[in-house]
Amino acid sequence: MTASIIDGTAIAERIRQEVAEEVAALKAKYGLVPGLATVLVGENPASQAYVRSKGRACEEVGIFSTKPTLPGDATQSEVEGLVRELNDDPNIDGILVQLPLPGHLDEEAILGAISLHKDVDGFHPVNIGRLVMKGREPLFVPCTPAGCIVLIDEAGTEIAGADAVVVGRSNIVGIPVAGLLRNRDATVTVCHSRTRDLPEKCRRADILVAAIGRPQMIRGDWIKPGATVIDVGINRVEDPTAPRGYRLVGDVAFDEAVEVAGAITPVPGGVGPMTIAMLLKNTLTAFHYRLRRLGLE
Numbered sequence: 001m002t003a004s005i006i007d008g009t010a011i012a013e014r015i016r017q018e019v020a021e022e023v024a025a026l027k028a029k030y031g032l033v034p035g036l037a038t039v040l041v042g043e044n045p046a047s048q049a050y051v052r053s054k055g056r057a058c059e060e061v062g063i064f065s066t067k068p069t070l071p072g073d074a075t076q077s078e079v080e081g082l083v084r085e086l087n088d089d090p091n092i093d094g095i096l097v098q099l100p101l102p103g104h105l106d107e108e109a110i111l112g113a114i115s116l117h118k119d120v121d122g123f124h125p126v127n128i129g130r131l132v133m134k135g136r137e138p139l140f141v142p143c144t145p146a147g148c149i150v151l152i153d154e155a156g157t158e159i160a161g162a163d164a165v166v167v168g169r170s171n172i173v174g175i176p177v178a179g180l181l182r183n184r185d186a187t188v189t190v191c192h193s194r195t196r197d198l199p200e201k202c203r204r205a206d207i208l209v210a211a212i213g214r215p216q217m218i219r220g221d222w223i224k225p226g227a228t229v230i231d232v233g234i235n236r237v238e239d240p241t242a243p244r245g246y247r248l249v250g251d252v253a254f255d256e257a258v259e260v261a262g263a264i265t266p267v268p269g270g271v272g273p274m275t276i277a278m279l280l281k282n283t284l285t286a287f288h289y290r291l292r293r294l295g296l297e
Helices: 008-030 045-061 076-088 107-113 125-132 143-154 174-183 198-203 272-293
Strands: 035-041 064-066 094-097 163-167 187-191 207-210 228-231 235-238 246-249
Touching: 008 045, 008 143, 008 272, 035 045, 035 076, 035 272, 045 064, 045 272, 076 094, 076 107, 094 272, 107 125, 125 174, 143 174, 143 228, 143 272, 163 174, 163 198, 174 187, 174 207, 187 198
Parallel strands: 035 064, 035 094, 163 187, 163 207, 207 228
Antiparallel strands: 235 246
């Protein structure tokens, strides 16, 4: 068996095109466009690159974007004050605080300061609480977990009734994606560094989401034949034959897994492109909240 490859790049591009078309139609109708503010604190090179890529993506689909920046030694009150200013800005529909924040800052308090209707990253405690509670609906779902669910659906995998295993319990991916799968009526097991007999638990999964942050940890013989495998990991490993001296790999040993799984995401080109696509979609949703407050919808 050779797994079908779930092409996250192509799926994300389709979503971005759909967002661009809707933004253009709303602009023609109302003379308004969505606005996204991406807050950067400090000079983390990876964070700077992520912020630039989000800005380019916004420009491509017609979303206004701004990138307010604070120094790495900014105080808690300065960061929260900036967030409150953006909450009050009528042209900003979505606020994203780029993580990780410098260690001296209270991340939870800063995320909690974001207006619930502008929480396009989906990390406000109320949105996360609604996601993990039965019978509640968050206003926004975190972008990477939301993208994982879209990829599973695109693979044609039935989530309801499936045995799903999530390897990793981070607040950013593992916990929310487990909640989303459970909300779609999967039976979910969350595994982590203290899990006993991890390979055996993975072998039970009809849907396996790997988000542990360890290169190629999930081996081919850990995978149930025909399973859908979503590899969230993106890790650098040294490779002297590569132009940059390294290559990117996931948390799954792809060359082994592709011979066993029914469907699998590659790295790169799987989950990664979906994150920004879902952010753009969330920003468009936030714009609709603004239109409703204005009485236009």
